[in-house]
Amino acid sequence: MTETIREFKNTSRSENQLSEGLDTFILKTASRLFGAQGYAATCVEQIAAVALHGEQSIYCRYLSKENVFKIIIPELGKSFFMAAAPPAFDSARTKD
Template sequence: MATTRQGQRPAPASPPINAPGTPGRKAAGGRPTRAAALQLEQRILDVAAALFASQGYAATTMEQVADACKAGKDTIYRRYASKGALFGALMDRLRTEIIAELGACTPPSGPPLARLREFARALLEVNLRPQLVALNRVALGEAVPAKGVPPPSSTDDPFMQRLATLIQAAQADDALAEGDPFFIAEQLLYATSIRPLVATMLGDAQFADPAHRQSYFDQAWQLFFDGASQRPVSRATTRS
């Protein structure tokens, strides 16, 4: 190894600013830049996702997250006041990322009913991803019952909001019958995604087969459409 003029070894080169596991550049005064702070926040959520998915909500501690991130415990608590807040932030990030992904694979124009079907089909695929299955199992089995995180209401859930918007468009196009779009969205979601998700969470492996997923979705969609496209029959018509 080369030496300095005094015969001493030179100091090792600093790692790249954005190398994995490094905190990133600091601004003047020692405070992290906004980019470095965002990078750290993403790393915290990535580590938390892996820990929650692999060992559950109860077994995961803030200390474990801090150790795995190579960050101080105070750094974690400054961003997330509790484990529930950390888990909630993780699920919020997942929802935001998934909504963006689904938006990219859903046609921006065309018949509203076809767009609704594409969105529901893509949502089924996303819901059955292994990490999302694991995190949903943790949320429903541990985090929500332990009051670590509150379940989102239908009107606040971004997936329900998107489904309801597409349903309203299909209703305006006279492809679906009138009715509460959020109620209709709930029935569609349960028929096409929640049932396969729950089955997979309980260890049913049949939905791992793409052909089975497609067959199931086609049947669930047809059942939904047959019901949601029906116009209510008036009592006068029934009597006659």
């Protein structure tokens, strides 16, 4: 019985890690497509094809293209502002 429980726990953890990895991959794929083509020109079918998964996988996780986009936008905003931010002031460099 202990072996069965241990196997179940290991399987659950592995499945969660795989699921998180798939989510990350789908979102990165969608992000690249939205960036390259824009929101209107990108469809769930394309995201699924590039991510090598069925459309149903995406719809089960996110329900719609709009929801995928809503998840991606905050991350894109963070990376945009980080890229646009001036370099941090280094007081050691200004001393002569």
